[in-house]
Amino acid sequence: MAAYDTEAIVLRSIRYSEADVVLALTTRERGRVSAIAKGARRTTSKMGGRLQPGVRVQVTIHEGRGDLGTIRAASMIDAHAGLWVAGHRLQAAGCVLETAMRVMPENEPSEEAWHLLVRTLDLLARAPAPPGPARLDPLVLGCQAKLLIVSGLMPVLGSCARCGGAHPLVAFSPVAGGAVCADCGAGAEPVEPGALAALAGLVGRPLAEAPDLVPAGDAAGVERLIGLVLREHLGVQLRSAAPL
Ligand SMILES: [Zn+2]
Structure with a gap:
């Protein structure tokens, strides 16, 4: 063998x-x-x-x-001994491991995904616990956002995903592939501008900066955006995330 x-x-x-x-x-x-x-x-x-x-x-x-x-x-x-000495870190790591389990395909190596997972666990093992539940830890959301990129699922966030216009983006359409303007918003989910901005930040900036990129009030909105993309494109609902 x-x-x-x-x-x-x-x-x-x-x-x-x-x-x-x-x-x-x-x-x-x-x-x-x-x-x-x-x-x-x-x-x-x-x-x-x-x-x-x-x-x-x-x-x-x-x-x-x-x-x-x-x-x-x-x-x-x-x-990653630091994960085992704090409940929050272990829970946050659990969210990350579940996401990798559900999002990464079998038998398809990806250096990007590998390094992302290593980096996330390294950071979590020595991270202070932010307020709020572990699933909304910016490092968890940052890892999930970057896994969307690695998986080719990153939504359009800077302009309307339907008409391409630079109008204010008021809703999110997983089917259209991202944020949409008021004219194109039929059937889309209303979304807080802060959540869109935070997700865009997580995608564009290094993971270590995640804690500075997600205001606590926007974390649940970011989680929801990521969840909508995963459900639409992979049929996945993370057990560790809030129900959509
Ligand atoms: Zn539009």
């Missing part, structure tokens, strides 16, 4: 049997993959302790007949 070494971030771990877990991983070499870690649930397993959601590891994956690989060895690159 073929095997490959790759850096990976654990997105999700599901108990598979008494001793084994099935992991969803995003890998640098192969994109998102699933793999079974045999014996990882045994208390004597060194591997099990390393393969927690959010950690960055070096793994060797043996390819199986189906889609499920087998992890035979894992070594820690970064445990």
